[in-house]
Amino acid sequence: MKYLAYILLIVLFCSAFSAYFLLRRPAVSQDEVALIINERRISSAEYNDPSVGRLNHVADDNAYRETFIARELLIQEGKRRGIDQEEDFRRSIQRYYEQSLVKVLMDRQYATLQPEATSEDVARYLALRSTLVRFTVLRYSREEDVERGVLLSSESRQAVFEELSSTLRVSLATLSPGSSTVPAWDGLGYEALRLDAVEPGNAGDFPPPDLELVRQEIINTRRELRMNEWLTQLRRNAVITIPSRKQ
Amino acid sequence: MSSKPYKRRNYFIKQDLQGRYILGYFLLALGAVIFFVLIFAMLTSNTMTISYEENTLRLGRTPLILLKQFFAANWVFLLLGSGVLVVLAMMLTHRFAGPLYKFEKYIEEMSSGRLGAPLYLRTHDEGKELAGKIGAMSQQLAQSWRELDEIARQLEQEGGARLDCDGCRRSAELLRQLRRVLDRYTVNT
Numbered sequence: 001m002k003y004l005a006y007i008l009l010i011v012l013f014c015s016a017f018s019a020y021f022l023l024r025r026p027a028v029s030q031d032e033v034a035l036i037i038n039e040r041r042i043s044s045a046e047y048n049d050p051s052v053g054r055l056n057h058v059a060d061d062n063a064y065r066e067t068f069i070a071r072e073l074l075i076q077e078g079k080r081r082g083i084d085q086e087e088d089f090r091r092s093i094q095r096y097y098e099q100s101l102v103k104v105l106m107d108r109q110y111a112t113l114q115p116e117a118t119s120e121d122v123a124r125y126l127a128l129r130s131t132l133v134r135f136t137v138l139r140y141s142r143e144e145d146v147e148r149g150v151l152l153s154s155e156s157r158q159a160v161f162e163e164l165s166s167t168l169r170v171s172l173a174t175l176s177p178g179s180s181t182v183p184a185w186d187g188l189g190y191e192a193l194r195l196d197a198v199e200p201g202n203a204g205d206f207p208p209p210d211l212e213l214v215r216q217e218i219i220n221t222r223r224e225l226r227m228n229e230w231l232t233q234l235r236r237n238a239v240i241t242i243p244s245r246k247q
Numbered sequence: 248m249s250s251k252p253y254k255r256r257n258y259f260i261k262q263d264l265q266g267r268y269i270l271g272y273f274l275l276a277l278g279a280v281i282f283f284v285l286i287f288a289m290l291t292s293n294t295m296t297i298s299y300e301e302n303t304l305r306l307g308r309t310p311l312i313l314l315k316q317f318f319a320a321n322w323v324f325l326l327l328g329s330g331v332l333v334v335l336a337m338m339l340t341h342r343f344a345g346p347l348y349k350f351e352k353y354i355e356e357m358s359s360g361r362l363g364a365p366l367y368l369r370t371h372d373e374g375k376e377l378a379g380k381i382g383a384m385s386q387q388l389a390q391s392w393r394e395l396d397e398i399a400r401q402l403e404q405e406g407g408a409r410l411d412c413d414g415c416r417r418s419a420e421l422l423r424q425l426r427r428v429l430d431r432y433t434v435n436t
Contacts, residue, residue: 011325015325018322
């Protein structure tokens with residue numbers, strides 16, 4: 001009989017442990033109840049949770065209470081109809097989940113980038129302001145082609161520096177004639193810029209530059225370029241296999 | 248007692264032996280459950296689970312999110328499963344514990360002088376071969392007893408006719424001792 005007693009002891013011990021673990025959350029006492037909506041007891045802590053929308057703790061905030069009740073009723077009705085079990089609802093959550101994940105990652109990565117713009121950078125940028133720049137957009141289809149220098153296409157352009165996009169301006173401002181930027185992934189392939197020549201322009205008068213604005217523009221653009229480099233690096237580190245029939 | 252084919256109604260007849268086996272089965276089942284949970288946790292450690300419980304969205308690694316459910320499931324298993332497991336283990340162990348008990352009782356009877364009684368086991372009992380051999384041994388001893396009894400009877404009849412013979416007193420004393428020994432046994436006919 002002692003062995004059966006051992007079994008009984010084990011069962012009792014596990015039951016006590018499980019009961020403590022499973023039932024330890026105390027029920028909301030009557031004093032702590034802020035609201036009862038269709039038998040769901042809402043504690044004061046939940047009612048005053050700032051993440052739900054509570055911004056202040058005014059005791060008789062009727063507007064907040066009505067909003068809270070309406071929200072709770074809608075949630076209960078949605079669950080009663082089984083919307084939370086539907087495929088469309090699951091897809092919405094998946095989209096939100098993925099977007100949130102990407103957003104948080106991008107925000108964090110963006111915050112780690114602290115590019116600087118020296119006075120030389122600003123001076124170089126300003127020196128090119130009224131010039132005519134000739135540059136070539138070099139496109140590669142794959143990273144292997146970048147390493148081997150096999151171009152997919154190249155397109156020569158010329159334009160007044162000031163009329164270019166900020167990304168092009170900041171990229172070209174770092175180059176000397178004949179040099180190129182590091183090829184970066186642009187979504188379709190790898191793209192690089194090569195500065196071919198800088199010629200005095202005959203463009204009209206430009207307003208006097210705000211040095212701080214120029215500096216900020218250089219910093220912002222560089223930050224975007226660094227983000228692109230980081231994305232390119234992510235892609236470079238990844239193992240991506242595209243079946244030949246889908247190429 | 249053992250000559251009648253009776254049904255054993257006590258399924259927990261050898262408590263120490265059966266108790267040990269039942270505890271062993273119980274611990275084995277408990278270990279299997281824990282092992283299953285560990286394997287499940289290992290295989291799902293890289294997956295995320297989202298649950299909405301009591302108006303709270305919970306998001307985390309699957310084993311951690313399901314920890315409460317693991318405990319609840321194991322608790323139910325312990326409460327319900329252990330009772331069923333103990334009963335089943337008792338019935339299973341009774342298939343060999345019962346015959347062991349029967350053998351002990353049968354040999355006790357043989358030791359107390361009862362020979363040649365049949366030894367019955369139940370249909371699903373283990374140890375039928377051993378039971379057959381013990382029964383055969385008992386029958387053989389009973390047969391030997393009958394032969395000795397017959398020899399002693401003949402000696403008694405012959406000795407009675409020659410009581411005046413020299414040295415026959417010693418033989419008569421030995422014959423009486425043999426008869427006393429033979430009388431200690433009871434043999435099924």
